[in-house]
Amino acid sequence: MLRRLLAAGLFIAAGTLVEAVAETYDYIVVGSGPGGAPLAANLARAGYSVTLLEAGLDLGDNKNYSEIYNFIEAGNDEKSRWDFFVKHSEDEAREAKYEKTTWRTADGSFYVGLDPPEGSTRLGIYYPRAATLGGCAMHNGGICTLPNDADWDYIAEITDDDGWLASNMRKYFEKMEANEYLPPNTPGHGYDGYVNTTISDPSFMKQDSDFQKVASQLISHTGGDAGRDVNAADPDRDQATGVFGMASHADRNGKRAGTNTLLKKTLADPAKFNLTVQLETLVTRIIFNWEAGEPSATGVEVLRGSHQYEADPSYDAAKQGKSGRIFARKEVIIAGGSFNSPQILKLSGIGPAKELEKFHIPVVKDLGGVGENLGDNYEAGLQALASKPLNGSTGPFTVFLKTPTARKTRNIQAWCGSFSFEGFWPGFPAEYGPSQYECAIVHINPRSQAGYVRLRSNDPRQMPEINLNFFAEGGDEDLTELLDAVKTFRTALKSVDAPITPFNERHPCPGVNQSCTDEAQKEFIKLQSYSHHATSSCAIGPADDPMAVLDSKFRVHGVKNLRVVDASAFPKVPGAFPVCPTFMLAEKASADILAALAKAE
Incomplete structure (x- = not known):
C-alpha cells in the first residue's frame, strides 16, 4: 500500500511512513528551491521515480507567499523562516x-x-x-534578471564545456519562461514555460505625478525607459545602461511563479508522474557504499518532524524527529542552497579533511573547496526624503550603470521607488513615511569571494558558522564603484524641481547639502552593506583546481552518483539576482542528466 501511495506522488507528512519498508526511488532530490524543484519535476516527467525532500511546510496557498507583493510579510513569517x-x-x-x-x-x-x-x-x-516548499523563491522580491553573458562564458572557459556558453544557456531561459510583457515570438524569450515573467507597469511615465518627475530625471541622467526589456536577447545588452522595466517571476495578477507552482502542476498532472514530495523531512547525512575504492551515494538519512533545524524560530533541541533512511537507485542530488548544501556534504564526510577530523567525521572525500569560496552581491543604497509627500503610483523600475572603473561590462543594477530597504533584521524594514525615496544598489561581479560556511559541530541540527568576508579582496575598487553609483543617483535626485526637492538624504551622506568626503561615504558603505544572494560554496571547476567541488555536469569530484544543483554551484556570483540564473542552472542539470541516461541506454 505504501509503495502505491508513493507512486501516486502524494505529499507525505512527517511521522506517517512505515519504517519497516525501505523507501527507494531512482532519484533523491534534497531541497525544493529554484535548483531542486525544476530538476525533480523534469526527472519525474521523463519517467523516473523521484522523491523531493523539503524540511519545511507547503505554504503555497498562503497569500504571504503566493502574492509577490507580500514578500516583506513572507520574509518575516515564522512559518517558513530559518534565521541564519x-x-x-x-x-x-x-x-x-x-x-x-x-x-x-x-x-x-x-x-x-x-x-x-x-x-x-x-x-x-x-x-x-525560507524553509518551505519552493525554497527562497517563495519569500524573495522576485526580481528576474539574467546575468552578463560573461558569467556563463567563464564557466565554459574553466571547464572546457561549451554547454555553459551564454549562447547555449539562453535556450534554458526560453524553456522555463512564460513571458507576459512582450509580443509573442519575441526572440530570446519563452512563452510556454513554468516561470511567468512580468514587468512593472510603465504607464506611470505618462502621468503628471511626483514619481514621474523623479523617474524622468533618472532617465535624463542615465538613459532608457521604464518599459525597456531587461532580458532582451541583444548582443550589446551587457553594455546597455539606464532605466529598464523590472522583470519579476510572477504573473500579471501578481502571483508568484516557479518552484511551488511547478511542483503542484506536476503532481496534479493526469499523466501521474512518479514524483513524491516529502515535507518536514530534514536530511542529516548522505549514505555511501564503496565500489572499486570509490565512494558512491546510495541514499540519505533524515529526521522527520516539524522544526528540526536550529535556525527555525520554533526549534526545540529536546524534540528530535524520527530517524529514517531513503535510498536511490541512480543518484542523490543535493539542492539545499549555499548554506545547507555544504553543511550536508561535510556532515557526510565530503569536505576539508582537517575540518571533518576536528568533529570526528570520517572522511569520505577530502575536498578543500566545500564551504569555501562563498560569495554574494554587495548591496547598498541612496535613501532620501523628499520635501513633500510623493504622489502618484508606480512599481519600482530597474537602472543599470557602468561606472567609470567598471571592468568589461556594466557593474550596477539598482531599483528605484518610494520604498525603504536597508537590509534584513527581525521585523524589517523601517518605514520613513510618504516622502521616502530610495535607489537600492546591487553590485555585480564583486571582486571578493572569500567567505565560508564551516561546521560548528557534527550535529546536523546546528547552524554552521557563516562569514561572508566582505571586501576582503578588491575592496577599495568595489567600494569606489558603489560610491560612483550613489553619486549618479544623488545627482539625478538633486535635478528634480521643487517642491519635491530638496531631498534630505538619510544615507550614505546625511543632510540636504552633502559635504561628506568620499572616504567617509565608502566607510559607511563598507560597514553597512548587506546581502541576500549567497552563492558558490560548492563551486564548479576543473578536477585539478583544489577548491573546485563539482565538475561541469554538477557531479561531486571523486564521488559517484552525487550532484549538487543549486546556487552554491556557481563558481562566481551570477549577475545581480541569482534566482532566475538558478532556474536556468536546474534546466541545464536536467538536460545533462537525461542526456547521459539516453547515451547509457
Whole structure:
C-alpha cells in the first residue's frame, strides 16, 4: 500500500511512513528551491521515480507567499523562516559597528541595534532563508534578471564545456519562461514555460505625478525607459545602461511563479508522474557504499518532524524527529542552497579533511573547496526624503550603470521607488513615511569571494558558522564603484524641481547639502552593506583546481552518483539576482542528466 501511495506522488507528512519498508526511488532530490524543484519535476516527467525532500511546510496557498507583493510579510513569517546569522568580516571591531546587529535579549526576544539591554547575547547579522516548499523563491522580491553573458562564458572557459556558453544557456531561459510583457515570438524569450515573467507597469511615465518627475530625471541622467526589456536577447545588452522595466517571476495578477507552482502542476498532472514530495523531512547525512575504492551515494538519512533545524524560530533541541533512511537507485542530488548544501556534504564526510577530523567525521572525500569560496552581491543604497509627500503610483523600475572603473561590462543594477530597504533584521524594514525615496544598489561581479560556511559541530541540527568576508579582496575598487553609483543617483535626485526637492538624504551622506568626503561615504558603505544572494560554496571547476567541488555536469569530484544543483554551484556570483540564473542552472542539470541516461541506454 505504501509503495502505491508513493507512486501516486502524494505529499507525505512527517511521522506517517512505515519504517519497516525501505523507501527507494531512482532519484533523491534534497531541497525544493529554484535548483531542486525544476530538476525533480523534469526527472519525474521523463519517467523516473523521484522523491523531493523539503524540511519545511507547503505554504503555497498562503497569500504571504503566493502574492509577490507580500514578500516583506513572507520574509518575516515564522512559518517558513530559518534565521541564519552571519558575519561580514573577521574584524570584531568592524562587526560591532553594523547598525542592524541582532541580539537575543534575556527574555528571549530580539533586539536590533548597537545598544542592547543588559544580559543580551549578540547573534550577528540577520540572514533569513525560507524553509518551505519552493525554497527562497517563495519569500524573495522576485526580481528576474539574467546575468552578463560573461558569467556563463567563464564557466565554459574553466571547464572546457561549451554547454555553459551564454549562447547555449539562453535556450534554458526560453524553456522555463512564460513571458507576459512582450509580443509573442519575441526572440530570446519563452512563452510556454513554468516561470511567468512580468514587468512593472510603465504607464506611470505618462502621468503628471511626483514619481514621474523623479523617474524622468533618472532617465535624463542615465538613459532608457521604464518599459525597456531587461532580458532582451541583444548582443550589446551587457553594455546597455539606464532605466529598464523590472522583470519579476510572477504573473500579471501578481502571483508568484516557479518552484511551488511547478511542483503542484506536476503532481496534479493526469499523466501521474512518479514524483513524491516529502515535507518536514530534514536530511542529516548522505549514505555511501564503496565500489572499486570509490565512494558512491546510495541514499540519505533524515529526521522527520516539524522544526528540526536550529535556525527555525520554533526549534526545540529536546524534540528530535524520527530517524529514517531513503535510498536511490541512480543518484542523490543535493539542492539545499549555499548554506545547507555544504553543511550536508561535510556532515557526510565530503569536505576539508582537517575540518571533518576536528568533529570526528570520517572522511569520505577530502575536498578543500566545500564551504569555501562563498560569495554574494554587495548591496547598498541612496535613501532620501523628499520635501513633500510623493504622489502618484508606480512599481519600482530597474537602472543599470557602468561606472567609470567598471571592468568589461556594466557593474550596477539598482531599483528605484518610494520604498525603504536597508537590509534584513527581525521585523524589517523601517518605514520613513510618504516622502521616502530610495535607489537600492546591487553590485555585480564583486571582486571578493572569500567567505565560508564551516561546521560548528557534527550535529546536523546546528547552524554552521557563516562569514561572508566582505571586501576582503578588491575592496577599495568595489567600494569606489558603489560610491560612483550613489553619486549618479544623488545627482539625478538633486535635478528634480521643487517642491519635491530638496531631498534630505538619510544615507550614505546625511543632510540636504552633502559635504561628506568620499572616504567617509565608502566607510559607511563598507560597514553597512548587506546581502541576500549567497552563492558558490560548492563551486564548479576543473578536477585539478583544489577548491573546485563539482565538475561541469554538477557531479561531486571523486564521488559517484552525487550532484549538487543549486546556487552554491556557481563558481562566481551570477549577475545581480541569482534566482532566475538558478532556474536556468536546474534546466541545464536536467538536460545533462537525461542526456547521459539516453547515451547509457
